[in-house]
Amino acid sequence: MQAQTQEKTQQEQRQYRTFPILLSFLIAGFIGLFSETALNIALNDLIQIFAIQPSTVQWLTTGYLLTLGILVPVSGLLLQWFTTRQLFITSLIFSIIGMLTAALAPSFEVLLVARVIQAIGTALLLPLMFNTILLIFPIHKRGSIMGLIGLVIMFAPAIGPTISGLVIANLSWHWIFWLALPFFVLSLICGIVFMENVSTITKPKIDIVSIILSTFGFGGVVYGFSASGEGEGWGSSKVIIALLVGVIALILFTIRQLSMQQPMMNLRTFKFPMFTLGVILLFIGMMTILSSMIMLPLYLQSGLALSAFAAGLILLPGGILNGFMSPVMGRLFDKYGPKWLVIPGMVIVTIVLWLFSGVSMDTAITLIVALHIFLMIGVSMIMMPAQTNGLNQLPPQFYPDGTAIMNTLQQVAGAIGTAVAITIMSAGQKSYMSNVTNPNDPLNAVNSLNAGIQDAFVFALIVSVIGLICALFIKRVNVEQKN
Template sequence: MSSIPAEQHNQVFKTTPILISFLIAGFIGLFSETALNMALGDLIQVFSITPSDVQWLTTGYLLTLGILVPVSGLLMQWFTTRQLFIASLIFSIVGTLIAALAPTFGILLASRVVQAIGTALLLPLMFNTILLIFPIHKRGATMGLMGLVIMFAPAIGPTISGIVIENLSWHWIFWICLPFLFFALFFGIAYMQNVSTITKPKIDIFSIIFSTIGFGGIVYGFSSAGENGWGSTIVISTIVIGIIALVLFTLRQLKMEQPMINLSVFKYPMFTLGLLSVFITFMVILSSMILLPLYLQTGLALTAVTAGLVLLPGGILNGFMSPITGRIFDKYGPRGLVTPGFIIMIIMLWLLSNVTTETSIIMVVIMHTFLMIGVSLVMMPAQTNGLNQLPRHLYPDGTAIMNTLQQVSGAIGTAIAITIMSASQSTYLETVSNATDRAALTAGVQDAFIFGLILAIIGFIMSLFIRSARA
């Protein structure tokens, strides 16, 4: 158990049960997000839809997160921790139940939106609560446990769903999740405590509208770029409208006495550096998670289950590295973790940019595993150090911004990686005689990993300026 300093009302929190509630709920939410990726091929056949249609199951999820997560900072100041936690679990349960029973693609898509509402409420609430109930010298280890869940759940999702799909129908991906969600709900009802201060700031409708159009437009524009092409009117117009709306949103926040998101968080340099480090790392993770399965299944001609198993060791090790890096962070700070992490990412992304159709599976396992080790050295230490520099009243704003930009970076990273891959693939087919689809896709994947390599180099340069932060 851990007690909170006097300025936090001398309240004693049952930190372990609160943490368990969040970890179970977060694990299932993130597991179901990636588990569905392995079922997309089946869903195309079952519902007689196109690949661009089925992609909306992911795009719709990201879009909902991009719209709702920015509002979470405001919600945390209007509703208690218990109310938001219970609401997030109810949305997740209802969405999962609808998905398990979905008779049509339209209903399945609607269920994904409902699930995303639950996740959009849960993730910022989880980070904000951890900052409030754990003293600064224990946050690294706690964030490490959260990192284990956040990284481990998406890693095992494709593998487990591949096994489920081979033996049962895709509906069972959701049926498996339901008992765990109910357990998290009842456990949370029993043990979750109210930890935040309710201030009920004025709700500014224009801020919500600008935020929704801004983040929603950017996420939608980048997410649909792979399907429609960068020259598409829809892609260009939604991104431009999104940027204009975000500029208007920013100007409005700077003028308001009680802004929806307090942008003064950017006055804290370690928060800004931590945010940018997480932004870059998330782009690398999401782009790799879409490039490697394509390469393994097309370039190396592996089955979906085998491809999932190849990526499993890296995901598992990444998850288990998070608590270790958290404890190192508590003792020594971020500098000795983040810089080496980016160096490892640079080396692995350079090696991945040289894969061929003859690359051995063992070599892919090693490269992916070390890439994930690099990610684990950067992700939670950079995030925790950035949030540590903020004063207590800015925690909701800091967590809302951090989680929002993760969703935006995921959409941007995925879209750019797929675009580079597709363009290089087309060029290869046009310029190389007797080119095969396997060789063309591999050439595209090589160039897309160079994009990740450039991101990691930028991250490395930024990491040289990171210092240990204490609020």
């Protein structure tokens, strides 16, 4: 009976037009993830155009990641309520509306709303992509396909600053969205023509209370960090209330999930130590890479007075290498396990962040390029091996929950890392300016920015040291024992 079922499954898989389906997802996924960092290189221009503070402009990144962090766990339920075609087309419609709104945005507020709409589309697309790939490709092909997806996931946000820098050097920032819009339309057309319904619709009960607690929990925590970055200060009532609401909601969310027979997010996955350690390392890795990717463009453009295109070119080698390291690290992980990748990776990241904490206006461009390359290599050695090893320890029935937890916390980590980095940078700027005799001197403004960025990298260094200590406890999970 089992053999007949497997044969039937294989026959069904052969009937799928896998290439156009995969192509639709890769195009949409690439542009969606490209949007995460495409505006980073334009932040300096947007600060001047809209007359806003750095602490305000960071909401374009934080808001995007926060939306993903709130919606990704909910999308797991949507996969069981709606067909593959329905979710794919809906995600692309949200993405196209968001991209078009951003291209036409006359103000910062409209641009921020557009980013949130874009994030809704991406939040629906990413879980759908992974779920569909697992269903339409046989086991012996999944490794190479997931490696390809991993390349897209890492490559797209890494080259975002470079492509947008080239656009800004020749056109306005609006064209970042105008040029990306046709690719979403192409992906939508491919999806309408070729996308097939591959998932099973079970329509489980949706727990509204869990969704509300999740939203207030993750939203409150990230909003609290972001509000402090806007100059409210950690002692302000707005920040304290937001953090209290967030923490209390997350505690109640945790209690509710552990007491439910069919939780929205099964937190019992944390009883597996390597999974828990993998989540911690992913959290730290995402905080590091997202905070660095918002600090470096500000440093290169405002501190070193480089153009957007020049700053993008400086970040290009590390971005490209980071993308292509994903499949390489997958093969090395299979051969050597996580220990000989994650620990050296954390050492590399820690050393690089220590060197970044001493950057100044006199730092050579070649050194910045080299440090960024090694930072990207270190991050690639940490994230994929830690994630794969952690998921390997879970029983198969926990795979969807484990994936949802990791995806959700990665987005929240990125949002928190970005907000805290901007907070520390702003505080460093204010501290420096409070001790100068002439605050109106342009040189003091540049020096204050440099001092704030150094402080932000010190924060990232402390986080990486914690990650290095955690990495010392990682060990390989024997997958064969679960079979």
